[in-house]
Amino acid sequence: MWRRSASFILDRGNDVVSKPDSITLSPPPTYQSSSMADTLQNPNPNPKISAYYQTRAAHHGVVTSDWLAQAQEAAGPDSPGSDGRSNSAADSGGGGRPFSVIDEFNNWRQQPDLAEAVAAIRALAAVIRASEATTMMELEIELKKASDSLKLGDTTSISLTAGCDLFMRYVTRTSALEYEEFNSAKSRLIERAEKFGEISYKARRIIAMLSQDFIFDGCTILVHGFSRVVLEVLKTAVQNKKVFRVFCTEGRPDRSGLRLSNELAKLDVPVKLLIDSAVAYTMDEVDMVLVGADGVVESGGIINLMGTYQIALVAHCMSKPVYVAAESYKFARLYPLGQKDMAPALRPIDFGVPIPSKVDVETSARDYTPPQYLTLLFTDLGVLTPSVVSDELIQLYL
Amino acid sequence: MPDVQALVNEFLFKLKKRKIEGSQATARQTAVLLRSVISQQRIPYTHQAAALIDAVKAVGERLVLANPVELAVGNIIRRVLHIIREEDLSLTSVAMAGLDLSAVSDDEDETDQDDHPVLSAAAVAAASRNTLRPPSLQTLLEDLPDSAAVPHSSSSGGDSEGKSKSADKSSRSRKLKHDVIEAVNELIEDIDTCHEQIAEQAVEHIHQNEVILTLGSSRTVLEFFCAAKEKKRSFRVFVAEGAPRYQGHLLAKELVARGLQTTLITDSAVFAMISRVNMVIVGAHAVMANGGVIAPVGLNMVALAAQRHAVPFVVLAGSHKLCPLYPHNPEVLLNELRSPSELLDFGEFSDCMDFGSGTGSPLLHVVNPTFDYVPPKLVSLFITDTGGHNPSYVYRLIADYYSTDDLVLQRKPASVNSVQT
Numbered sequence: 023m024w025r026r027s028a029s030f031i032l033d034r035g036n037d038v039v040s041k042p043d044s045i046t047l048s049p050p051p052t053y054q055s056s057s058m059a060d061t062l063q064n065p066n067p068n069p070k071i072s073a074y075y076q077t078r079a080a081h082h083g084v085v086t087s088d089w090l091a092q093a094q095e096a097a098g099p100d101s102p103g104s105d106g107r108s109n110s111a112a113d114s115g116g117g118g119r120p121f122s123v124i125d126e127f128n129n130w131r132q133q134p135d136l137a138e139a140v141a142a143i144r145a146l147a148a149v150i151r152a153s154e155a156t157t158m159m160e161l162e163i164e165l166k167k168a169s170d171s172l173k174l175g176d177t178t179s180i181s182l183t184a185g186c187d188l189f190m191r192y193v194t195r196t197s198a199l200e201y202e203e204f205n206s207a208k209s210r211l212i213e214r215a216e217k218f219g220e221i222s223y224k225a226r227r228i229i230a231m232l233s234q235d236f237i238f239d240g241c242t243i244l245v246h247g248f249s250r251v252v253l254e255v256l257k258t259a260v261q262n263k264k265v266f267r268v269f270c271t272e273g274r275p276d277r278s279g280l281r282l283s284n285e286l287a288k289l290d291v292p293v294k295l296l297i298d299s300a301v302a303y304t305m306d307e308v309d310m311v312l313v314g315a316d317g318v319v320e321s322g323g324i325i326n327l328m329g330t331y332q333i334a335l336v337a338h339c340m341s342k343p344v345y346v347a348a349e350s351y352k353f354a355r356l357y358p359l360g361q362k363d364m365a366p367a368l369r370p371i372d373f374g375v376p377i378p379s380k381v382d383v384e385t386s387a388r389d390y391t392p393p394q395y396l397t398l399l400f401t402d403l404g405v406l407t408p409s410v411v412s413d414e415l416i417q418l419y420l
Numbered sequence: 421m422p423d424v425q426a427l428v429n430e431f432l433f434k435l436k437k438r439k440i441e442g443s444q445a446t447a448r449q450t451a452v453l454l455r456s457v458i459s460q461q462r463i464p465y466t467h468q469a470a471a472l473i474d475a476v477k478a479v480g481e482r483l484v485l486a487n488p489v490e491l492a493v494g495n496i497i498r499r500v501l502h503i504i505r506e507e508d509l510s511l512t513s514v515a516m517a518g519l520d521l522s523a524v525s526d527d528e529d530e531t532d533q534d535d536h537p538v539l540s541a542a543a544v545a546a547a548s549r550n551t552l553r554p555p556s557l558q559t560l561l562e563d564l565p566d567s568a569a570v571p572h573s574s575s576s577g578g579d580s581e582g583k584s585k586s587a588d589k590s591s592r593s594r595k596l597k598h599d600v601i602e603a604v605n606e607l608i609e610d611i612d613t614c615h616e617q618i619a620e621q622a623v624e625h626i627h628q629n630e631v632i633l634t635l636g637s638s639r640t641v642l643e644f645f646c647a648a649k650e651k652k653r654s655f656r657v658f659v660a661e662g663a664p665r666y667q668g669h670l671l672a673k674e675l676v677a678r679g680l681q682t683t684l685i686t687d688s689a690v691f692a693m694i695s696r697v698n699m700v701i702v703g704a705h706a707v708m709a710n711g712g713v714i715a716p717v718g719l720n721m722v723a724l725a726a727q728r729h730a731v732p733f734v735v736l737a738g739s740h741k742l743c744p745l746y747p748h749n750p751e752v753l754l755n756e757l758r759s760p761s762e763l764l765d766f767g768e769f770s771d772c773m774d775f776g777s778g779t780g781s782p783l784l785h786v787v788n789p790t791f792d793y794v795p796p797k798l799v800s801l802f803i804t805d806t807g808g809h810n811p812s813y814v815y816r817l818i819a820d821y822y823s824t825d826d827l828v829l830q831r832k833p834a835s836v837n838s839v840q841t
Contacts, residue, residue: 403557409813410815417556
């Protein structure tokens, strides 16, 4: 049977050639289901699994049933996701070199409060600090190499790519750097990179302020998954004495929605948990949908936790507004035309019961929501319509 | 010279009593008033721009509160504030360039400052970055985080200027005021000529033997049709009467007087007629930042009918109608309820509306809203004095006309939520 296959599968042609030896370990015919079977038995994830979504799950998700206890531990080093990553990091970085940007990045990434782009930029700052370059040009080349290896290390993380691109653009474009001598330019770069964490935090505050006008008393908000920005928005609304209630979806497979409902309950916000399939059932009670984003792409659409597209479609059908809260450093130069245009970011899914090896499992962790289903984007650049995103990106990268 | 305070109070009274009809007249009068406020304002040696901005904001706040529904007032105030910031900035960069060149001539021509051979482009660029440019991805890393955008802080323009030492302060202070007044005069002229500017584009949009539908009456629409007629286009106009004020009747009369084929229909006949129509052209009360339109009541229905039959829905709006705010619950907050006497004769229904009978409150309620909100997805095209634009492009026009610091005019943030100006 002939099926449509996306171009990234052709690109990965050589990877597939090297696959058979890993498949021979276990009898099942397709390696995807084999990886599923593996994850059900042992905690070692398949290297194809998206590190980004594993980290997210470790930080925000609730994997076991005693999730409250798990939340206390936050991201302990024994969680399966971080295990796999430190292994791979040791593989790539352990070649005897004293400094590895991937190690650095993974260290920053462990911190649950740090955004992915901030971790990337901190890692690049460490590259500058460790560099022995004597001219701007050398430094740029070194940074370029480092950011490329970072990006290759995890192709599924959009904010990592966007963060690297943003910083590289700053290094190559800033006119102020041209007038300074090399050492002060270098220290300025490092200082900016360190400040970026603050910028990112500030961005969240600005978004929370801007979105307050949209949350009116007595409204019902549907949220999907766990997003720090969305939590900040709702927290600020509580501080402003707004009266509202929140419907949280469960957010399978890492059940990050449970974590959000937990946080909201702490704030005394009325919360109702929904299973992901109950969205259409409850949509008529909902006044607005508010989601975060893993990445905002050039069309103005968003890439987010699996299920966002579905929710946006339902909301569009019932003409409810869909608002996206996302920091501007998540804007990425991608232009997906459909769901299959992005390399799938795979995540193991725990079905609770063993799945027969003949059954194939859809394990992608994210989907793409086209801009026509989004109403407005709340970003630190202001409240934007989806079409503004490409404008901003063009201004930056052309 | 008349006292400014008296002028302000008189205008406030007119706004409150709804004595001024139409957003163009309101916009013009606001601009004229602000011009006299600026010219009367004494300005100190330092922070001149900040002083002007404060003065304009103080007056502006009261004007907006007098009639929060008339968005043109707020728009013009923001435009004037933006003008002050812009002029201040251009003066600052001229001064800085002058200092660096060490060839200070205080009567440098305003116009050739751009092609000045500026040595420290970085310094000037840094100055301009702080003030006017809206926050963007580009400046995310370049700027210090505190200037990156705290939307409520009043301009940093005054501060940066105060620090820059310059020998010719007194001449600059006079120059700033002069430049601002000059620019406000241009703004007034723009408002005056916006009808002609829009009407000039009429022939590009109205074609031979087309059927155009409009509702109610708008001066912009009338001049648009007339301009097309003058260019020898022959077309037909369907005018929906626009209940309850029936201004469509007046429009129909005017059109006939100018020799246009006109058909008058009731508002309820719009859906029946729309399949014969090639294009809907209407005026607006205000255009919001998301591309939504606040328009005379009944237009949402027309827009929906037009969408059903895939008829282009074109909105004519002068640039003073562009409002940088997002509509929150526009049907209620940005609406005005007029007297029921427009709907009903008092005598006939006075029994039903009698407060004395039975329950103590009348059984019959009459709701007479003035405006409709048309969501951006129903609008095909905006024609402004700068050309035709897509609804999703409106944000760009707004970024040109307003600076982000001015979006909130009330200085008490608590009141922002209750009254969206």
